[in-house]
Amino acid sequence: MKIIVVGATGLIGREIVNALSGTHDIIEVGHKAGEYRVDITSKSSIEELFKKTGQFDALVSAAGNAVFKSLAQLTDDDFMLGLKDKLMGQVNLVRVGLKYVNNNGSFTLTSGVLASEPMPGSSAISLVNAGLNGFVKAAALDMKNGIRVNIVSPPFATETLKALGMDTSIGIPVAKFVRAYKESVEVKRTGEVIDVRKFV
Template structure:
């Protein structure tokens, strides 16, 4: 398969790229590096990316910006970042990308465990992740067999927790996290939220 991975330079993205490139043609896109560059917060940039890459069999997004902060701390702009980037950026990958995907192709997005397991300071991320999961369930009903769409819900990645000086209990290494993305790409499910802990 010809697979476009957006966010390929991130911790999860690198692991997904490494796992898939052995058996698939992988094209990478990031904000400032990779085979192509894209601003997930810009519809024009997403459209330009697909125009440059051309037809693909699958799209994976392992990226999306949103801000940590409490209900009292977050400004309108802080909320808008997550809504414009992690939410609508990934929604637009489906809206725009479906014209470039082969019949029966797939799009795999990234939400996160904070949708079901919020913590103090996660209100923006929990909101965006929950909305993405709702989008995937609803979009799959409309797309039918023409295009599969799923989202992977990662827990904290071990490497990220270590880099932040946090404990690693309840985390998963990026290499194991990547298994869920591979399952989404190579399987036949649609409208699903793939909990990475089910693919270890």
């Protein structure tokens, strides 16, 4: 399959590329660097990307920013960043990508377990993740020509907790996330929120 990986330069994206590149033709898409780049906050940038890549069989997104801060500290701009970047950025990858995905192709987005297992400081991220999960479940019902859409919901990666100076015991090594992404791309699932912990 020809698979586009958006966020390919990131912690999760790099693992997805490693896991899929043995058996598939991967187009790695970065934000600030690389032959293929996109800014998912811009619909025209997404359109330009797909004009360059051409038709594809699957798109996997592990891109998107949102702000982790207590409710009292979150500003309007903090909320808007998550809505414009991680939420609508990934929604627009699907909306624009529908013109370029082959029949029986698929989209796989990324949310996170904070959607339904919040913690102090996660309100802006939980909002975005829950919105994405709802979008995918509903969008799958409108897909035609065998096109599928799922979302992978990871817990904290051990590497991320370590970088943030947090307790790593609640994390899972990022290398173990990839089975969930493979499940979405290679198995005929659709409209599902795929919890990484079920595929570790």
